[in-house]
Amino acid sequence: MLDPVLAKIDDDLPNAMERLLEFLRIPSISTDPAYKMHCDTAADWLVEDLKSIGVDAGKRTTPGHPMVVGHAEGTGTHAVFYGHYDVQPVDPLDLWDSPPFEPAIEDTAKGKVIRGRGSSDDKGQLMTFIEACRAWKAVHGALPARISFFFEGEEESGSPSLVPFMQDNADELRADIALICDTGLFGDSTPAIVTRLRGLLGEEITIIGPDKDLHSGMYGGVSMNPIRVLTKVLAALHDDQGRITVPDFYNGVPELPKDIEAQWNDLGFDHTAFLGEVGLSKAAGETDRSALEMIWSRPTCEINGIWGGYTGDGFKTVLPAKASAKVSFRLVGTQDPHAIRENFRKMITDMLPPDCSVEFIAHGASSASEMATNHPAFEAARCALSDEWPNGAAFVGCGGSIPIAGHFKKILNTDAMLIGFAKDDDAIHSPNEKYDVESFHKGIRSWARILAKLA
Amino acid sequence: MLDPVLAKIDDDLPNAMERLLEFLRIPSISTDPAYKMHCDTAADWLVEDLKSIGVDAGKRTTPGHPMVVGHAEGTGTHAVFYGHYDVQPVDPLDLWDSPPFEPAIEDTAKGKVIRGRGSSDDKGQLMTFIEACRAWKAVHGALPARISFFFEGEEESGSPSLVPFMQDNADELRADIALICDTGLFGDSTPAIVTRLRGLLGEEITIIGPDKDLHSGMYGGVSMNPIRVLTKVLAALHDDQGRITVPDFYNGVPELPKDIEAQWNDLGFDHTAFLGEVGLSKAAGETDRSALEMIWSRPTCEINGIWGGYTGDGFKTVLPAKASAKVSFRLVGTQDPHAIRENFRKMITDMLPPDCSVEFIAHGASSASEMATNHPAFEAARCALSDEWPNGAAFVGCGGSIPIAGHFKKILNTDAMLIGFAKDDDAIHSPNEKYDVESFHKGIRSWARILAKLA
Numbered sequence: 001m002l003d004p005v006l007a008k009i010d011d012d013l014p015n016a017m018e019r020l021l022e023f024l025r026i027p028s029i030s031t032d033p034a035y036k037m038h039c040d041t042a043a044d045w046l047v048e049d050l051k052s053i054g055v056d057a058g059k060r061t062t063p064g065h066p067m068v069v070g071h072a073e074g075t076g077t078h079a080v081f082y083g084h085y086d087v088q089p090v091d092p093l094d095l096w097d098s099p100p101f102e103p104a105i106e107d108t109a110k111g112k113v114i115r116g117r118g119s120s121d122d123k124g125q126l127m128t129f130i131e132a133c134r135a136w137k138a139v140h141g142a143l144p145a146r147i148s149f150f151f152e153g154e155e156e157s158g159s160p161s162l163v164p165f166m167q168d169n170a171d172e173l174r175a176d177i178a179l180i181c182d183t184g185l186f187g188d189s190t191p192a193i194v195t196r197l198r199g200l201l202g203e204e205i206t207i208i209g210p211d212k213d214l215h216s217g218m219y220g221g222v223s224m225n226p227i228r229v230l231t232k233v234l235a236a237l238h239d240d241q242g243r244i245t246v247p248d249f250y251n252g253v254p255e256l257p258k259d260i261e262a263q264w265n266d267l268g269f270d271h272t273a274f275l276g277e278v279g280l281s282k283a284a285g286e287t288d289r290s291a292l293e294m295i296w297s298r299p300t301c302e303i304n305g306i307w308g309g310y311t312g313d314g315f316k317t318v319l320p321a322k323a324s325a326k327v328s329f330r331l332v333g334t335q336d337p338h339a340i341r342e343n344f345r346k347m348i349t350d351m352l353p354p355d356c357s358v359e360f361i362a363h364g365a366s367s368a369s370e371m372a373t374n375h376p377a378f379e380a381a382r383c384a385l386s387d388e389w390p391n392g393a394a395f396v397g398c399g400g401s402i403p404i405a406g407h408f409k410k411i412l413n414t415d416a417m418l419i420g421f422a423k424d425d426d427a428i429h430s431p432n433e434k435y436d437v438e439s440f441h442k443g444i445r446s447w448a449r450i451l452a453k454l455a
Numbered sequence: 456m457l458d459p460v461l462a463k464i465d466d467d468l469p470n471a472m473e474r475l476l477e478f479l480r481i482p483s484i485s486t487d488p489a490y491k492m493h494c495d496t497a498a499d500w501l502v503e504d505l506k507s508i509g510v511d512a513g514k515r516t517t518p519g520h521p522m523v524v525g526h527a528e529g530t531g532t533h534a535v536f537y538g539h540y541d542v543q544p545v546d547p548l549d550l551w552d553s554p555p556f557e558p559a560i561e562d563t564a565k566g567k568v569i570r571g572r573g574s575s576d577d578k579g580q581l582m583t584f585i586e587a588c589r590a591w592k593a594v595h596g597a598l599p600a601r602i603s604f605f606f607e608g609e610e611e612s613g614s615p616s617l618v619p620f621m622q623d624n625a626d627e628l629r630a631d632i633a634l635i636c637d638t639g640l641f642g643d644s645t646p647a648i649v650t651r652l653r654g655l656l657g658e659e660i661t662i663i664g665p666d667k668d669l670h671s672g673m674y675g676g677v678s679m680n681p682i683r684v685l686t687k688v689l690a691a692l693h694d695d696q697g698r699i700t701v702p703d704f705y706n707g708v709p710e711l712p713k714d715i716e717a718q719w720n721d722l723g724f725d726h727t728a729f730l731g732e733v734g735l736s737k738a739a740g741e742t743d744r745s746a747l748e749m750i751w752s753r754p755t756c757e758i759n760g761i762w763g764g765y766t767g768d769g770f771k772t773v774l775p776a777k778a779s780a781k782v783s784f785r786l787v788g789t790q791d792p793h794a795i796r797e798n799f800r801k802m803i804t805d806m807l808p809p810d811c812s813v814e815f816i817a818h819g820a821s822s823a824s825e826m827a828t829n830h831p832a833f834e835a836a837r838c839a840l841s842d843e844w845p846n847g848a849a850f851v852g853c854g855g856s857i858p859i860a861g862h863f864k865k866i867l868n869t870d871a872m873l874i875g876f877a878k879d880d881d882a883i884h885s886p887n888e889k890y891d892v893e894s895f896h897k898g899i900r901s902w903a904r905i906l907a908k909l910a
Contacts, residue, residue: 030769031767031768031769031770031771032767032768032769033768088771089765089767089769089771091765091767092668095667095668156771157769157770158769158770198672200672200772202770202772204770209735210733210734210735211733211734212550212733212734212882212885212886212887213547213550213884213885213886214733214884214885215855215883215884215885216755216757216759216783216785217653217655217785217853217854217855217856218750218854218855218879218883219733219750219854220750220755220757220783220785220854221739221740221741221749221750221753221754221755221757221785221854222726222730222738222739222740222746222749222750223730223733223735223738223739224735224739225739225757225758227689227758227759227760227761227780228689228690228693228757228758230686230761231685231686231689231690231758231761232690234682234683234686234690235683235686235687235689235690235691236690238683242676271677275677275678275810278665278666278667278669278674278678279665279666279667279810280664280665280678280679280810281809281810282809282810283677283678284676284677284678284679284680284808284809284810285676285677286676291677294676294677295673295674295675295676295677298676299676300671300675300676302671302675302676302680302683302772302774303680303682303683303686303764304671304682304764304765304770304771304772304773304774304775305682305763305764305765305766305771305773305775306682306685306686306761306762306763306764306766306778307761307762307763307766308760308761308762309758309759309760309761309781310544310546310759310760310781311760311761311762311779311781312486312487312544312546313486313487313488314485314486314487314612314613314818315486315612315613315657315659315759315781315783315818315819316486316543316544316611316759316760316781316884317655317657317757317759317783317856317884318759318760318884318885319757319759320759320760323761324766325682326764326765326766326770326771328671328675328770328772330671330672330675330676353739354736354737354739355730355734355735355736355737355739363769363770364770398672399672399673399674399675399676400670400672400673401672401772424673427667428670428673429668429669429670429771429772429773430667430668430669430670430773431667431668
């Protein structure tokens, strides 16, 4: 059953890449309202593509960008596959070597890549699964199992519509296992199944001082400068050991179990190579933790954006009326994002000097989650992946936050399994994002093998 | 001699305002290269206007924006008048209630104002002097003294061409006294002669970490975040008492002489009203200094702009490759701007964690200066101002930095006298800049009186 499917995948690769390029040309940036129409177009494109392989698919409205849901009849295990069609913003645009939404296949020193925003995160990844299904359908006239498809368009902007939609459509989306393709390989030759994900809490803060911009000659020194206040409160979020100072922040942060620690040590993670890839040499963060632990099992607090005052060419001696920053927390264990939001806001508010006020905007909150590795699908997938790749598949952690996995469990009682083929140098969320043609090709083959095992 | 000139000024006020509005319509923003042509246009406008009152005027090229120099023959004291025709940038544009370069006369609760960028700083102010000359010329056929005019177009962008130009044209610009109109009244009814000015040092710093923007899920916690480093180094520039921590920063900062302190106390400065004007209630800055002392005789360090990472709508979990800030210092006494620049850069560099580098851009450096109040022009001007305004003129300090005063003394050995008619609520460097019609009208009359005394 499987071999002709794999052969079909190999034969059809050029067409599969053309389809992906077409999908990548749609600038579906979800966080920027100016791109709303393009998100809609991307959803329509997915519906049409699913229909072309016999899936009963449709676009479903939400208060934000639409969902795409589809179902294919079949026997055996019922799997629901999740991906997201929205992409990150592209700024700073001047650092891209080619336009982000004019994707192309490029030859590089490390092999052929598909270049463009979304090529890896997540359009390229989600298409690996659809292409595997297309090959099964072409060869055998049907998919090998009962499969549902569930795509959202707000993953890069906090997924505001996701939970209500899953609650309202729980019966339709529930399955034996949820498959999610939004993660990476462990190494270039080592596929990975993610067993734990960090949660994410986003906050935007604006410090407000005088009621108008002031001249620093007339008011400098004697009046409150919101940028100075902002740097003080942000600088206070970490102590000298890199620990986060928000009160009660570490409540619910577990120490790593010895067996997992041993398993991770066996992975032979090369943190020098990992950091060297991006021009760094030394692990920052908590001084008493290993790099892998910091990425997979420790919480973080990062400033993702900051702005205030005059930022153009030249100089302007202004004291601005306000200054802002975007701050995010990655969460682990049973850390409660809502309690942390509250403590963070109180901490900042308590630090304010006289004549200053602060405004907060909430940008999403999700807890960390751990996968049910004892579910039989995990062992099936591990074998399938090990058949396709040079090295056997590893159970790994993930520093990113993919709240959908927790939602499948909490809302639908459906265990989730995260398998993806991105590489560390894919530059997701950065200029010049790419996806290796090898990731795409072997990714499709991997899903074909996994579907065969699940059938 | 004087009375018909004052009468002419009163009669001609509507025409004088029309001329000012025409001048204000030229968007001569010097710091932004996009406005270079408009700076040139403003210089041409001044040349024509000076010629119209019989001044032998011309535009003089520099490596930056042009200077305007003119001479009018006359007897008695030789005065050189300085002003600047360039203006501040206008962002944030959305906070303006009317377009910044479509000036208009507005009725307000506090009287008529001239609204628009540059109305107060410095086009409106410099025109008070030109209009006074125009009235003298119209009534008596000549100016009452030998007068030179010297206007620059780079005051708001660090005056890069000023010192070389003054050095190259020293003989032409040297005079018995330099008159500068770029300062304010002490109170609405109290004219002021500025006797001390703070210096200004500008620095732009960029902290550089990873060699590309990173995803905070993958790298958060373990890799250096330049925004975090930037907030740490900027937050360290002041201690808890508001003192500046740059090594040796206070070298050359004198304690205020008792006689000046007594004189300032007599001024009855209302710091509550001063701060209340901009929505503040409490003096920030050094905890053991009075508000007036902090503005007039203490040095400052302020952050005038900050930017890095994602600053658009929504949220992006990016760790940026770099983050920047513009920092300025106001200097007093004999503080050496070049030594402070060096110590500031060393302090920042020494604070950097591994894997971080920093780049600096210098944005101008000028020392503080004190005026020669024993020069006879000071007493003459004090009497003339006291004749025009309800309250007698005060000798005051100024928190701003007008390096030209020090240049006149150092390069030309010409003492400078700073007299201006701006008010604290003029919103210079801010949206909705204005100049009171009363400032303009009584300013013109004040100069007519001062010229009569100097003649």
